[in-house]
Amino acid sequence: MNPFIPILAARSAWNRRLTLGMMVLSVALSVVLLVGIERLRTDARTSFAEAVSGTDLIVGARANPVELLLYAVFRIGAATNNMGWPSYLALADDPAVAWTVPLSLGDSHRGFAVLGTTSAYFDHFRHGDRTPLKIAQGKRFEQLFDTVIGADVATASGYRLGDRITLSHGAGDTVLAEHGDKPFTVVGILARTGTPVDRTVHVSLEAIEAIHLNWQGGAPVPGLSIPAEFARKFNLTPKSITAALVGLHNRSDVFAAQRRINAARAEPLVAVMPGVALDNLWQMVGTAERTMTGISALVAAVSFIGLVAVVLAGLGERRRELAVLRSVGAAPRDVFTLLAFEGLLITLSGVVLGLALLTAAASLLGEFVLTRYGVVLRVRLPDGAELSMLLAIIATGLAASLVPGYRAYRMALADGLAPRL
Amino acid sequence: MHAGKWISASILVALGTQPVAPEALAHQAHVHGLATIQVAVAGDKLAITLNTPLDNLLGFESAPANASQRRAVDAMVARLRRSETVAVPSAGAGCVAGPVRLNAPVLAGTSGHDTPSGNAPPANEEHANMEAAYVFTCARPEALREIEVRLFGELPRLKRIDVQIAGPRGQASQRLTTKNRLVRL
Known part of the structure; x- marks a missing residue:
């Protein structure tokens, strides 16, 4: 891979920071939902079991x-x-x-x-x-x-x-x-x-x-x-x-x-x-828990479809940018890597932001949840099931960003330099 | 004394003097298709108690009325007395089964007998249960990780077993179905 590609990807992304920022936020919120529900579930079980x-x-x-x-x-x-x-x-x-x-x-x-x-x-x-x-x-x-x-x-x-x-x-x-x-x-x-x-x-x-x-x-x-x-x-x-x-x-x-x-x-x-x-009790609430996890998985899917849609729509605006890159010697696979890298960057930032939001929520709401529901929310690094959820999110994000990457890969050089008006 | 008053007074006396049978206060749940198993582990002893409506085992819940029902009871009793057809603890734990205790009041004195015994419960009981208690002595109790319950295949009426566990790792509850037959300790 050309060593300039990550730098280029980052700079290009910075130019479109508002749109991409929204995408990062949407990925972050799905992380909060998915991991938050899992964490609440395990924390509730631990807190209850430990009290007796x-x-x-x-x-x-x-x-x-x-x-x-x-x-x-x-x-x-x-x-x-x-x-x-x-x-x-x-x-x-x-x-x-x-x-x-x-x-x-x-x-x-x-x-x-x-x-x-x-x-x-x-x-x-x-x-x-x-x-x-x-x-x-x-x-x-x-x-x-x-x-x-x-x-x-x-x-x-x-x-x-x-x-x-x-x-x-x-x-x-x-x-x-x-x-x-x-x-x-x-x-x-x-x-x-x-x-x-x-x-x-x-x-x-x-x-x-x-x-x-x-x-x-x-x-x-x-x-x-x-x-x-x-x-x-x-x-x-x-x-x-x-x-x-x-x-x-x-x-x-x-x-x-x-x-x-x-x-x-x-x-x-x-x-x-x-x-x-x-x-x-956990058997009884199990169905509700599975429903919640299902809904949050759907929310995550929606945000990744949104990610694909936004990047695809952005391709139209970036035809010139990508064509210029091609004209100065970037191979089609460099363009592909550029877009895939961007998707991965959005997903990773989303995951990091999501975990930060979750930690903030646990510290802010911890007292309330403890007094109201008797559940100790633990501020901790993700482990076990949470880690596999995060890996699944990152993998989905990467897979989703391959779609626009492939589209750009297929775009002809002339396509961006001589746009039809 | 007025007849009505006399009756209510005698009911009061009867309630006051006669001990209320424990069963009168604590009726067991009785759901056909459902059985419960209690598993207790202490030291090298593993105790497994199965409680099930007789319907799950026999298809009827009364003292056997004819030769074919008697054969069914005998076959069921013989089967329950062989612990390996009911529950098999982890092989590595080296558990040896002790005597089996069966308790089904409705079948009292009937197994292998032609005439029903005199102390059978009243005929108006609509439901009856079987309780089977197994005790194992395990050479390596620390290797006791699971118990395979072998009731589902041969008892097509049995759909679900609720398991309660009390062992060195605390208490737990599990649900066994035809697809999930392992009690994890």
């Missing part, structure tokens, strides 16, 4: 297993019914059960979920590759109105150890009623986990009971106020909890334990195997 890595069963009131898992662990979707405290105690007594962690949801603090639990949570909860929770600052909750907050709660609100916070009744940002009479003290801040734990305010189960002591029918009883210091004198045993995380002595006993719990006589319960429920 050490739990054998999640037990709650009879409900759809996926719904219970999503609500109890990820706080997504509709709230499930509560299970009775006696059922929880019976569950903890099951000989196959090594440990249980009660979970009680329903209140919030500035949009962050409040989780009522016990100290066992800090012992047994696992995330990622079975990593235990680590308290970055302070200690576990010990007093009734102590709270341990997740890393994101601490960052977003700027709380430090010793700060006093009040919890809100109900979920979300719209505060319906405040538990203002019973403030909590931040005694611990957890290290970041990349799971919903980071966005959670942890208190003891007794504290959840205590803040609702003077409540009836979902609202504070007017005129009745039980001061925080007297709350301890009441029976703070919970009547019900949202769900329980269960660990077994022997992980392979899970089917037998599940069967026993599902057949519990006192209360209709459901024991969910988190790994199985997640796989079922």
